[in-house]
Amino acid sequence: MIDLALDAAIALPERLLHHIEVLGAPSPGPSMPVLLSYTLAPLDVSRKLPVISPPLSGKGWVAVNGCCGPASIHRSSSLSVNGRICFAQRFAIDWMRLDAAGGFVHGDPSDVHSYDSYGAEVLAVADGSVVEILNDLDDQKPGTLPDPKTITLENVDGNHMVLDLGDGIFAFYAHLQKGSVRVASGDRVKRGQVLGKLGNTGNTSAPHLHFHLMESPSVLGSNGIPYLIDFFAIAGQVSAADFAAAQGVEGDWSKGLLRDPSPRHNQFPLDLDIVDFSSPK
Numbered sequence: 001m002i003d004l005a006l007d008a009a010i011a012l013p014e015r016l017l018h019h020i021e022v023l024g025a026p027s028p029g030p031s032m033p034v035l036l037s038y039t040l041a042p043l044d045v046s047r048k049l050p051v052i053s054p055p056l057s058g059k060g061w062v063a064v065n066g067c068c069g070p071a072s073i074h075r076s077s078s079l080s081v082n083g084r085i086c087f088a089q090r091f092a093i094d095w096m097r098l099d100a101a102g103g104f105v106h107g108d109p110s111d112v113h114s115y116d117s118y119g120a121e122v123l124a125v126a127d128g129s130v131v132e133i134l135n136d137l138d139d140q141k142p143g144t145l146p147d148p149k150t151i152t153l154e155n156v157d158g159n160h161m162v163l164d165l166g167d168g169i170f171a172f173y174a175h176l177q178k179g180s181v182r183v184a185s186g187d188r189v190k191r192g193q194v195l196g197k198l199g200n201t202g203n204t205s206a207p208h209l210h211f212h213l214m215e216s217p218s219v220l221g222s223n224g225i226p227y228l229i230d231f232f233a234i235a236g237q238v239s240a241a242d243f244a245a246a247q248g249v250e251g252d253w254s255k256g257l258l259r260d261p262s263p264r265h266n267q268f269p270l271d272l273d274i275v276d277f278s279s280p281k
Contacts, residue, residue, distance in 0.1 A: 001075060003068055014046040050169050051228045051266055052125035053191055054277040055211045056198075060098035060116075062238055062253075064208065066271035067091055069240070074212075081221035088172075090224040091268075092212035095198075098274065102254025104206070109250055110143050112200050118177075118207040120198040124163065124189040125171055131217045132162040135181040137201040143248065145205050153220065157210070158202020161195060162217050169225060170217050174210035175201050206249055228268055233261035236274040243272060 006012065018041040023033045065074050067090075074089040096104050099116040107114035137159050140146055157174035161181060164170055177199030183189060200207040216222040236257035243253075261276050269275050 012046060014044070016043045016045055017041070018043075049226055049228050050126075050165070050167075050213065051230050052165075052171070052213070053123070053230055054232060055123055055125050055171075055173065056095055056097075056120055056209060057123060057277050058097070058120070059235065059276040059278070061095050061275045061277060062098060062104075063269040063271060063273045063275060064094040064096050066093045066269060066273070069271050072271065079220050081218070086221055086223055088214050088218075088220055088222045088224050089212055091226050092210060092224060093269065095209040095211065096206070096249070098253060102252045102257070104249040104253065105142075109248065110141055112139050112142055112207055115142065115200075115207040117198050117209070118200065120209070121194045122173055122176065122196050122198055122209060124191055124193045124195055126163075126165045126191050128163040128165040128171065128189055130161060130183045130185050130187045130189065131164050131170070132160075132219075133181050133183065133185055134159050134161075135176070135179060135196075138178055139200045140202065140204055142200060142206045146203060151203060156203050157219060158204060159196075159199060160202070160219070162219065163189065164217065165213075168215055170214050170222070172210075172212050172214060172219055175199055175204045175208060177201070226268065228266045229264075231263070231265055231278075232267075232269065233263050233276040233278070234258070234269075234273055235261040235276045238272040238274065240272055 017039055020038045022036050024036050025031050025033050065072055074092040077089045078085050078087055097117040098104060099106060105114050112118050137155060159176040159178060160174040162170055162172055177197040180197035183195055198207060198209045213225040213227050214222040215225055238253050238256050
């Protein structure tokens with residue numbers, strides 16, 4: 001996992017190459033170690049990124065487990081599927097909303113209804129068609145993860161849906177509220193259409209929307225795709241140190257809020273950014 005920060009004045013390269021030098025014995029047969037040099041693994045970075053609309057609306061959404069910290073549980077989640085290693089979640093975000101007092105939860109933290117995120121409407125990020133849904137799982141009690149023995153490939157993401165956005169791009173929404181999904185497989189959806197409600201189903205310990213784009217309809221057997229959101233405003237950032245040290249999500253997380261949110265066009269929110277989703281003025 002390597003991050004490269006390029007000066008805005010420098011043109012983005014068309015591709016990256018990996019150059020490796022090692023001391024080893026060349027094949028075939030044993031011999032004295034020599035310096036070996038390899039240039040390999042070209043990576044295309046020049047492709048145009050898809051631009052989508054937000055998967056949620058309103059203010060105070062925090063990009064939990066977002067890009068690109070080295071300890072991100074999404075970025076580092078590799079899975080071996082059908083003979084290849086996949087990183088489906090490398091650009092995934094767990095969206096949780098702060099209430100007016102700067103908290104994720106008010107009241108009993110073991111009750112899903114205590115979370116400001118719970119029940120929020122989930123939106124189509126682009127025109128597309130529904131290729132997969134699950135809509136009949138009960139909410140998980142917040143504060144605990146489900147028994148690993150009960151987790152299967154079907155229920156690990158809880159109630160969920162996959163949208164085909166065309167051009168080999170698929171959108172994935174996970175942990176939705178039971179019975180809230182308003183569409184069926186094969187339905188066409190329009191950008192901004194309400195698809196369902198945010199819940200706490202599957203492998204989750206608190207209500208949130210897991211969202212990412214991927215290169216195939218296989219939720220686990222695909223690679224994640226980077227993307228841009230057409231408009232949002234940065235309203236602040238939750239302290240990474242404070243968030244890592246916390247035992248849960250309770251408490252006041254408002255100290256990182258900005259007085260004047262900063263509008264952004266065609267950008268990608270980073271880890272623990274506090275984001276307002278609203279229409280540009």
